[in-house]
Amino acid sequence: MINQLSWKVGGQQGEGIESTGEIFSIALNRLGYYLYGYRHFSSRIKGGHTNNKIRVSTTQTRSVSDDLDILVAFDQETIDVNYKELHDKGIIIADTKCKPQSPEDTKAVLYSVPFTEIATELGTSLMKNMVAVGSSCAILGIDISVFEEVVDEIFGRKGEQVVQKNLNAIKAGYDYMIEKLGNQVGTLQLEKGDGKKRLFMIGNDAIALGALTAGCRFMAAYPITPASEIMEYLIKKLPAVGGTVIQTEDEIAAVTMAIGANYAGVRTITASAGPGLSLKMEALGLAGITETPIVVVDTQRGGPSTGLPTKQEQSDLMAMIYGTHGEIPKIVIAPSTVEEAFYDTAEAFNLAEEYQVPVIILSDLQLSLGKQTAQQLDLNKVEIRRGKLIQSELPEVDGYFKRYEVTEDGVSPRVLPGMKNGIHHVTGVEHDETGKPSEAAPNRVAQMDKRMRKIKNLKFPTPVFTNAKHEEADLLIVGFNSTRGVIEEGMTRLEQEGLKVNHAHIRLIHPFPVKEMQKLVSGAKKVVVVENNATGQLANIMKMNLGHVDKIKSILKYDGNPFLPHEIHSKCKELF
Template identity: 50%
Template sequence: MIKDLGWKVGGAQGEGIDSTGEIIALSLFRLGYYVSTYRHFMSLIKGGHTNYKVRVTSELTNHHGDALHMMFAFDQESINHNFHELVNGSILVYDTAIKNAEAPEKDGVNVCAIPLTDLAKEAGSPIMKNMVSVGVTAAAIGLTPDDFRSVVVDRFGSKGDEIVESNMAAMRKGYDYYNENFNHRLELPDRPEVKEERLFISGNEATSLGALAAGCRLLAQYPITPATEVMYQLIKQFPKMGGAFIQAEDEIAAVMMAIGGNYAGVRTMTATSGPGFSLMMEALGLSGISETPLVIIDVQRAGPSTGLPTKTEQSDVFAILYGSHGEIPRIVLTPRNVEECFYYTMEAFNLAEKYQCPVIVATDLYMGMNKQTVSSIDFDKFSINRGKLISDEELAELEKGAFKRFDVSVEDGISYRSIPGQKNGRFVAMGNESDEVGVEMEEPVLRTLQMDKRARKLANFNDNAGFDYAGAANAELLLVDFGSTGGLQYEVFKALEAEGVSVGHLTISRIAPFPMELAGYLKAAKKILVSELNSTAMLATLLKQQVGEHAKYESCLKYSGDPFLFEEVYAKAKEVADSLKKEVTL
């Protein structure tokens, strides 16, 4: 099992919960630890319960962990919601400003009532109770206020030295108070040896950086949780890169602008979540039939309709795979961690232009809005490929009107495209079916040829492996997942493997075109457990559709809006593993 330390702060939205968590997480990251975070928040600007979880480990993980070793409660609701997570030897700190505070009795939980607000007032302002909490944390885990100073300077330095020092003073008050009144101490995991530069970023931040690195210079978007952070990051960076942002009036306009930008030769994308993606269905078909590159980032959240705007889910799968009327080629990538959000977004632009079709990068709120330690980014892994762009010289050899933008004779289904302004390269990219030069037509034979041409594009797709496998070659129990559940289920896989279970882990990173090369692992297994965040087992259904082996499947599903806990998936996997043992015994 991974040795870790779980820390959490909870309170009402608007109390600085996120900033408290970020200071703890970023400081520990800078000290060399691996950090994963999880923000739980409601669809309110102010009020309602929120909390920020920080998991500290000595090795890379992609999950916020189950165990909670230290919790700060700024209100009673935080105790009510989170007390059950505290493990043996843990510390609960609550603010004495909470009227009639009550904490359940639980062996092994050390309850510490600390005047966080009063200490903050002594330091200059009650709003600094979060900094008092940081000081208490430092004392409990064997650090000092100075270990957090660099983050405080970065966060408050622009407001002047006086503000920095008042925050440091608040931190010292918490540090001294805890040391003078309490003896409970927590042990940090072993500090890993840092051999390379690392980043502490969220999936949305990684997505925006990947878009920039790929040459995206136009974003058309309508704000929507949880994809809005992608927009904010690009708004911040575009002025340095010569890029532009357009806030559209709705998602229909946003995706149409993205299609227009790509038609004009500018690498363009849009980002959205489930409700916005629903509005883009007809435009998705336009990209397909007009063979115009398009990149859409779908940061999934819990639906249907408005659903749970600030909660996570993996329930857009069928919309992503089959949405829009008619039949078009499309590519769907499902990054499994924050690092892959960067690389897969870069790759999406190459694929969109190479295959002249829509590419959807499907992340989710859990991965998109929570920060993790990731390895430093290797830009040498990527080179820009703009696909079949016809040159001015090639066009000059053609007669006016002879450019076959939709040439049906191409073996791979991908014809050359031109950019507006190229002499002899003019064509119409319309939503109606067209002939080879782009003139609207309804002739049955040519319609069939155009459909077949577009279908050939992805027939031999091999640009992306589509999955990773770990474990025995012929594992009896196969754990399968996609997207953000991969990190958690890998930990389950390692735990079962350590117990001697014959187990494999198959994590999928591309669901269209479906990577049929994985079929052998499904066929070899006796039981297949698919863990996913939806209620109708969408990934399992896709696997059955593509590979078969229907009788082998078991599902571990969650659709409460919260991500999986380790124990939830482990318990189900253990149950399936035990059933295999019973079959052998019988």
């Protein structure tokens, strides 16, 4: 028996590859396994190679694996593109229709299974993915009855006949493979899962759920990969609590509409990817100078321009901190897991209102779209704090309300439009305490200083996730967003070889957690920063804030693919 499995399904985009992986992984999740998936897909609706790699384990896992146990191929291209990941005892299950051929330089065993033919005999070739799922179960020794509930949930709305046909297709694939395998049945049999119920979701859904739980009741957004699922989730959920989603004509309309709604007192979110954030930057400056709270999600992808819209990258870091013209305070948060995506999004709304600044939730494609097992979320941990928003009756004032009053902590009292005695100007030009435009030098300095000192003493629950067992470490590995799992795995391998390794994953990117990181960096002989970009943006931010320029090195990857554990391990070893 094995306690971990790597399984991949591939074919042409639009022929059910995603649903194959979805059904397979949901069923295994319900058996109590931990899963982590990464989907490689093209930036088109149909056509082009796509695959879904899923890691299944009896223990927590947060990265895809180096190698591959089973490759399910609907065409020869899938074999040609992916076979080198298979280890010597790996298995290829391929559709007979594509006349599959095993490459000469692999020891993996090829089983030709008539996915399409079996599915057609049962009613429609579209069910070939179900035949493939059944075939996989035979190799793994999985009881296919676990799929009954999953198939019913997915196809139940289409009627009992459709449900039964799909279950028949799974059984047919299972039976065919059992006969083909003979005494090799259960060759890669998994140890039993613990049967515990856990969530299985993508980061985008966690972000959307976090917003909903935090009291968000409006979203304005324009569809873009890999952020669209946030909008799709809230389109379904917000109306049930009196909220709504508006798909705007462009990104500029989305962010300005969100600013307007927040100004009116409604907790609002907008989400996009790099190109969309570029368009939002001018409006974020407006939110900064008017001190209007706003929460913005940036799901990073390959750039620049359209770049690699469906591939992994982490190259928006500097833009999110410094992208606006002029200087405004802002907060940039970077969750690394589904759980953090949920809790950090909920907290983002509190920070936006408490400090009256734009809060950017930085994600990346691997976190946003990669599906992973997550522990049950504790809704009781989510609190709603609205800062200095005045909701009681205001006393009479002589003149306009001092909406931009110069205060010691930099945060001014805030009122909602229409409140008696709360009238004030709101303008994008520099202004005095009542909002009246003013270009006077002393006023400019006072207002700039007021705004900039808001976040000097920012309180964030866990600015850095640390796994630091050593006071003095040989190596400190640093990352952000989705690289956490792969760093943890590389770290384990290095420790097994005798190195003392600490790990820091930065959740609060800006303002930078100097105190927490200075101690970790000072206590390490060497520091390496892992990131999916070409210029070492996080490493440069660390050097700006911490010094230690000669000590901090980079491990970079920017080919559109996520890091693999062996890459972290080997690159770190090169330092010694």
